Amino acid sequence: MTHTPPRAAPGPAHAVAKLAPAPETVIAMGWMHTAKFLTTAPQLHFLPELQVPEIAFVGRSNAGKSTCINTLTQQKRLAFASKTPGRTQSINLFSLGKQGVTDAVLADLPGYGYAAVPKSDKLRWQQVMANYLVTRENLTGIVLMCDPRHGLTELDEILLDVIRPRVVEGLKFLVLLTKADKLNKTDAAKALSIMQLQAGGGSVKLFSALKKQGVDEVAQLLWQWAHPTAG
Numbered sequence: 375m376t377h378t379p380p381r382a383a384p385g386p387a388h389a390v391a392k393l394a395p396a397p398e399t400v401i402a403m404g405w406m407h408t409a410k411f412l413t414t415a416p417q418l419h420f421l422p423e424l425q426v427p428e429i430a431f432v433g434r435s436n437a438g439k440s441t442c443i444n445t446l447t448q449q450k451r452l453a454f455a456s457k458t459p460g461r462t463q464s465i466n467l468f469s470l471g472k473q474g475v476t477d478a479v480l481a482d483l484p485g486y487g488y489a490a491v492p493k494s495d496k497l498r499w500q501q502v503m504a505n506y507l508v509t510r511e512n513l514t515g516i517v518l519m520c521d522p523r524h525g526l527t528e529l530d531e532i533l534l535d536v537i538r539p540r541v542v543e544g545l546k547f548l549v550l551l552t553k554a555d556k557l558n559k560t561d562a563a564k565a566l567s568i569m570q571l572q573a574g575g576g577s578v579k580l581f582s583a584l585k586k587q588g589v590d591e592v593a594q595l596l597w598q599w600a601h602p603t604a605g
Protein backbone atom coordinates (compact mmCIF):
# COMPACT_ATOMS: atom_id res chain seq x y z
CA MET A 375 0.00 0.00 0.00
CA THR A 376 1.42 3.37 -0.96
CA HIS A 377 1.15 6.12 1.52
CA THR A 378 0.68 9.67 0.26
CA PRO A 379 1.86 12.14 2.83
CA PRO A 380 -0.80 14.65 3.73
CA ARG A 381 -0.44 18.07 2.12
CA ALA A 382 1.05 20.58 4.48
CA ALA A 383 -1.83 22.50 5.90
CA PRO A 384 -1.14 26.17 6.52
CA GLY A 385 -0.07 26.20 10.15
CA PRO A 386 -0.27 28.99 12.68
CA ALA A 387 3.12 30.35 11.57
CA HIS A 388 1.75 30.87 8.10
CA ALA A 389 -1.33 32.65 9.44
CA VAL A 390 0.78 34.95 11.60
CA ALA A 391 3.11 35.77 8.68
CA LYS A 392 0.11 36.73 6.57
CA LEU A 393 -1.38 39.00 9.23
CA ALA A 394 1.84 40.63 10.42
CA PRO A 395 2.01 44.24 9.23
CA ALA A 396 4.92 45.27 7.02
CA PRO A 397 7.92 46.71 8.93
CA GLU A 398 7.35 50.12 7.33
CA THR A 399 3.79 50.11 8.67
CA VAL A 400 4.98 49.22 12.16
CA ILE A 401 7.53 52.05 12.08
CA ALA A 402 5.03 54.60 10.75
CA MET A 403 2.22 53.62 13.13
CA GLY A 404 4.61 53.54 16.10
CA TRP A 405 5.83 57.00 15.19
CA MET A 406 2.25 58.28 14.82
CA HIS A 407 1.38 56.90 18.24
CA THR A 408 4.00 59.15 19.88
CA ALA A 409 1.81 62.19 19.13
CA LYS A 410 1.42 64.64 22.00
CA PHE A 411 -0.47 67.89 22.30
CA LEU A 412 2.01 70.73 21.79
CA THR A 413 0.08 73.96 21.70
CA THR A 414 -2.98 75.76 20.46
CA ALA A 415 -2.98 79.12 18.69
CA PRO A 416 -6.02 81.26 17.92
CA GLN A 417 -3.94 83.40 15.57
CA LEU A 418 -0.94 82.89 13.42
CA HIS A 419 1.48 84.97 15.42
CA PHE A 420 0.87 82.79 18.49
CA LEU A 421 2.24 79.74 16.70
CA PRO A 422 5.76 78.84 17.82
CA GLU A 423 8.40 78.95 15.12
CA LEU A 424 9.54 75.40 14.58
CA GLN A 425 12.36 73.81 12.63
CA VAL A 426 10.78 70.37 12.19
CA PRO A 427 8.50 69.39 9.29
CA GLU A 428 4.87 70.36 9.83
CA ILE A 429 1.94 68.58 8.21
CA ALA A 430 -1.38 70.44 8.16
CA PHE A 431 -4.85 68.89 8.03
CA VAL A 432 -7.23 71.22 6.26
CA GLY A 433 -10.72 71.01 4.85
CA ARG A 434 -14.35 71.83 5.21
CA SER A 435 -15.87 71.86 8.67
CA ASN A 436 -16.99 68.38 9.74
CA ALA A 437 -14.91 66.67 7.01
CA GLY A 438 -13.21 64.51 9.64
CA LYS A 439 -9.82 66.19 10.19
CA SER A 440 -9.69 65.76 13.96
CA THR A 441 -11.01 62.20 13.73
CA CYS A 442 -8.36 61.40 11.15
CA ILE A 443 -5.60 62.68 13.45
CA ASN A 444 -6.99 60.59 16.32
CA THR A 445 -7.15 57.51 14.07
CA LEU A 446 -3.65 57.93 12.71
CA THR A 447 -2.20 58.51 16.16
CA GLN A 448 -4.29 55.70 17.68
CA GLN A 449 -5.47 58.04 20.42
CA LYS A 450 -9.11 58.60 21.24
CA ARG A 451 -9.11 62.24 22.26
CA LEU A 452 -5.91 63.85 21.09
CA ALA A 453 -7.66 66.15 18.63
CA PHE A 454 -11.16 67.21 19.57
CA ALA A 455 -13.64 65.63 17.17
CA SER A 456 -17.32 66.42 17.33
CA LYS A 457 -20.67 66.07 15.62
CA THR A 458 -21.02 69.84 15.93
CA PRO A 459 -19.36 71.47 12.94
CA GLY A 460 -16.89 74.22 13.72
CA ARG A 461 -15.55 72.45 16.80
CA THR A 462 -11.90 73.10 16.05
CA GLN A 463 -11.49 76.86 16.34
CA SER A 464 -7.78 77.33 16.70
CA ILE A 465 -4.72 75.81 15.11
CA ASN A 466 -3.77 72.86 17.30
CA LEU A 467 -0.27 71.44 17.04
CA PHE A 468 0.75 67.90 17.99
CA SER A 469 4.38 66.86 18.20
CA LEU A 470 5.65 63.53 16.95
CA GLY A 471 8.90 61.76 17.73
CA LYS A 472 10.42 58.78 19.45
CA GLN A 473 12.25 59.08 22.79
CA GLY A 474 10.77 62.51 23.37
CA VAL A 475 12.68 64.02 20.43
CA THR A 476 10.23 65.93 18.26
CA ASP A 477 10.91 65.26 14.59
CA ALA A 478 7.62 66.48 13.09
CA VAL A 479 4.42 68.27 13.95
CA LEU A 480 0.81 67.72 12.90
CA ALA A 481 -1.43 70.78 12.66
CA ASP A 482 -5.20 70.42 13.04
CA LEU A 483 -6.79 73.46 11.41
CA PRO A 484 -10.31 74.75 11.95
CA GLY A 485 -12.67 73.74 9.19
CA TYR A 486 -14.23 76.25 6.82
CA GLY A 487 -17.62 76.56 5.19
CA TYR A 488 -19.75 76.09 8.28
CA ALA A 489 -22.93 78.03 7.52
CA ALA A 490 -23.69 79.15 11.09
CA VAL A 491 -20.43 81.08 11.48
CA PRO A 492 -20.89 84.87 11.07
CA LYS A 493 -19.53 86.18 7.77
CA SER A 494 -16.94 88.42 9.42
CA ASP A 495 -15.51 85.41 11.32
CA LYS A 496 -15.45 83.38 8.13
CA LEU A 497 -13.49 86.02 6.27
CA ARG A 498 -11.10 86.47 9.18
CA TRP A 499 -10.52 82.76 9.32
CA GLN A 500 -9.96 82.41 5.58
CA GLN A 501 -7.32 85.10 5.87
CA VAL A 502 -5.61 83.35 8.81
CA MET A 503 -5.58 80.08 6.96
CA ALA A 504 -4.35 81.54 3.68
CA ASN A 505 -1.55 83.30 5.58
CA TYR A 506 -0.67 80.09 7.38
CA LEU A 507 -0.55 78.06 4.18
CA VAL A 508 1.49 80.65 2.33
CA THR A 509 3.90 81.79 5.02
CA ARG A 510 4.46 78.90 7.44
CA GLU A 511 8.10 78.15 6.76
CA ASN A 512 8.35 74.63 8.14
CA LEU A 513 5.13 73.51 6.40
CA THR A 514 6.13 70.34 4.58
CA GLY A 515 2.84 68.79 3.60
CA ILE A 516 -0.88 69.41 3.42
CA VAL A 517 -3.61 66.83 3.83
CA LEU A 518 -6.85 68.14 2.36
CA MET A 519 -9.80 66.24 3.78
CA CYS A 520 -12.81 66.11 1.53
CA ASP A 521 -16.12 64.33 2.00
CA PRO A 522 -16.65 62.69 -1.40
CA ARG A 523 -20.42 63.01 -1.02
CA HIS A 524 -19.99 66.80 -1.23
CA GLY A 525 -16.97 66.94 -3.56
CA LEU A 526 -14.75 70.01 -3.69
CA THR A 527 -16.51 73.12 -2.45
CA GLU A 528 -15.78 76.68 -3.54
CA LEU A 529 -13.61 77.17 -0.46
CA ASP A 530 -11.66 73.98 -1.24
CA GLU A 531 -11.00 75.40 -4.71
CA ILE A 532 -9.78 78.68 -3.18
CA LEU A 533 -7.48 76.69 -0.91
CA LEU A 534 -6.13 74.72 -3.90
CA ASP A 535 -5.36 78.01 -5.65
CA VAL A 536 -3.63 79.35 -2.54
CA ILE A 537 -1.36 76.32 -2.14
CA ARG A 538 -0.69 75.62 -5.85
CA PRO A 539 2.52 77.69 -6.07
CA ARG A 540 3.94 75.92 -3.01
CA VAL A 541 2.94 72.50 -4.34
CA VAL A 542 4.76 73.35 -7.58
CA GLU A 543 7.80 74.20 -5.45
CA GLY A 544 7.69 70.79 -3.76
CA LEU A 545 5.21 71.05 -0.89
CA LYS A 546 3.69 67.58 -0.39
CA PHE A 547 -0.02 67.33 -0.96
CA LEU A 548 -2.53 64.58 -0.31
CA VAL A 549 -6.30 64.61 -0.75
CA LEU A 550 -8.11 62.23 1.56
CA LEU A 551 -11.63 61.26 0.59
CA THR A 552 -13.10 60.85 4.04
CA LYS A 553 -15.93 58.77 5.46
CA ALA A 554 -15.36 56.27 2.63
CA ASP A 555 -17.46 53.81 4.66
CA LYS A 556 -20.50 55.79 3.50
CA LEU A 557 -19.88 54.97 -0.18
CA ASN A 558 -20.32 51.71 -2.03
CA LYS A 559 -17.37 50.40 -4.05
CA THR A 560 -18.55 51.85 -7.36
CA ASP A 561 -19.16 55.32 -5.97
CA ALA A 562 -15.85 55.22 -4.08
CA ALA A 563 -13.97 54.34 -7.28
CA LYS A 564 -15.81 57.09 -9.15
CA ALA A 565 -15.03 59.68 -6.45
CA LEU A 566 -11.38 58.63 -6.51
CA SER A 567 -10.97 59.08 -10.25
CA ILE A 568 -12.81 62.43 -10.30
CA MET A 569 -10.63 63.75 -7.50
CA GLN A 570 -7.47 62.49 -9.17
CA LEU A 571 -8.31 64.80 -12.08
CA GLN A 572 -9.02 67.74 -9.77
CA ALA A 573 -6.20 67.37 -7.26
CA GLY A 574 -3.55 68.93 -9.49
CA GLY A 575 -0.45 66.91 -8.73
CA GLY A 576 -1.36 65.62 -5.30
CA SER A 577 -2.10 62.02 -4.49
CA VAL A 578 -5.64 60.99 -3.59
CA LYS A 579 -6.68 58.22 -1.20
CA LEU A 580 -9.87 56.87 0.26
CA PHE A 581 -9.99 57.04 4.05
CA SER A 582 -12.36 55.81 6.71
CA ALA A 583 -11.77 56.26 10.41
CA LEU A 584 -14.71 53.96 11.06
CA LYS A 585 -13.40 51.06 8.97
CA LYS A 586 -9.72 51.95 9.43
CA GLN A 587 -9.40 52.16 5.67
CA GLY A 588 -6.25 53.85 4.35
CA VAL A 589 -4.76 54.31 7.83
CA ASP A 590 -1.52 52.36 7.30
CA GLU A 591 -0.93 53.89 3.90
CA VAL A 592 -1.46 57.44 5.10
CA ALA A 593 0.75 56.89 8.16
CA GLN A 594 3.52 55.61 5.90
CA LEU A 595 3.18 58.49 3.48
CA LEU A 596 3.34 61.08 6.28
CA TRP A 597 6.35 59.31 7.78
CA GLN A 598 8.09 59.56 4.41
CA TRP A 599 7.20 63.25 4.10
CA ALA A 600 8.76 63.91 7.48
CA HIS A 601 11.82 61.69 6.87
CA PRO A 602 12.67 62.24 3.21
CA THR A 603 16.22 61.01 3.56
CA ALA A 604 15.39 57.81 5.50
CA GLY A 605 15.35 54.69 3.25
Ligand SMILES: Nc1nc2c(ncn2[C@@H]2O[C@H](COP(=O)(O)OP(=O)(O)OP(=O)(O)O)[C@@H](O)[C@H]2O)c(=O)[nH]1
Nearest residue numbers: 435436437438439440441455456460461462485583
Ligand atom coordinates in the same frame (compact mmCIF):
# COMPACT_ATOMS: atom_id res chain seq x y z
N1 LIG B 1 -18.90 57.44 9.17
C1 LIG B 1 -17.81 58.15 9.46
N2 LIG B 1 -17.91 59.27 10.22
C2 LIG B 1 -16.77 59.97 10.46
C3 LIG B 1 -15.51 59.57 9.94
N3 LIG B 1 -14.59 60.48 10.32
C4 LIG B 1 -15.25 61.41 11.05
N4 LIG B 1 -16.56 61.11 11.15
C5 LIG B 1 -17.59 61.89 11.87
O1 LIG B 1 -17.69 63.18 11.30
C6 LIG B 1 -17.95 64.17 12.32
C7 LIG B 1 -16.94 65.29 12.24
O2 LIG B 1 -15.66 64.81 12.54
P1 LIG B 1 -14.47 65.78 13.02
O3 LIG B 1 -13.23 64.94 13.02
O4 LIG B 1 -14.81 66.51 14.26
O5 LIG B 1 -14.43 66.80 11.79
P2 LIG B 1 -13.47 68.08 11.60
O6 LIG B 1 -13.11 68.13 10.16
O7 LIG B 1 -12.35 68.06 12.57
O8 LIG B 1 -14.49 69.27 11.93
P3 LIG B 1 -14.17 70.80 12.38
O9 LIG B 1 -13.28 70.73 13.57
O10 LIG B 1 -15.52 71.36 12.63
O11 LIG B 1 -13.52 71.45 11.19
C8 LIG B 1 -17.94 63.40 13.65
O12 LIG B 1 -19.25 63.11 13.99
C9 LIG B 1 -17.17 62.13 13.32
O13 LIG B 1 -17.52 61.04 14.13
C10 LIG B 1 -15.46 58.36 9.16
O14 LIG B 1 -14.41 57.92 8.67
N5 LIG B 1 -16.64 57.70 8.95
Ligand SMILES: [Mg+2]
Nearest residue numbers: 439440454462
Ligand atom coordinates in the same frame (compact mmCIF):
# COMPACT_ATOMS: atom_id res chain seq x y z
MG1 LIG C 1 -11.78 69.41 14.00
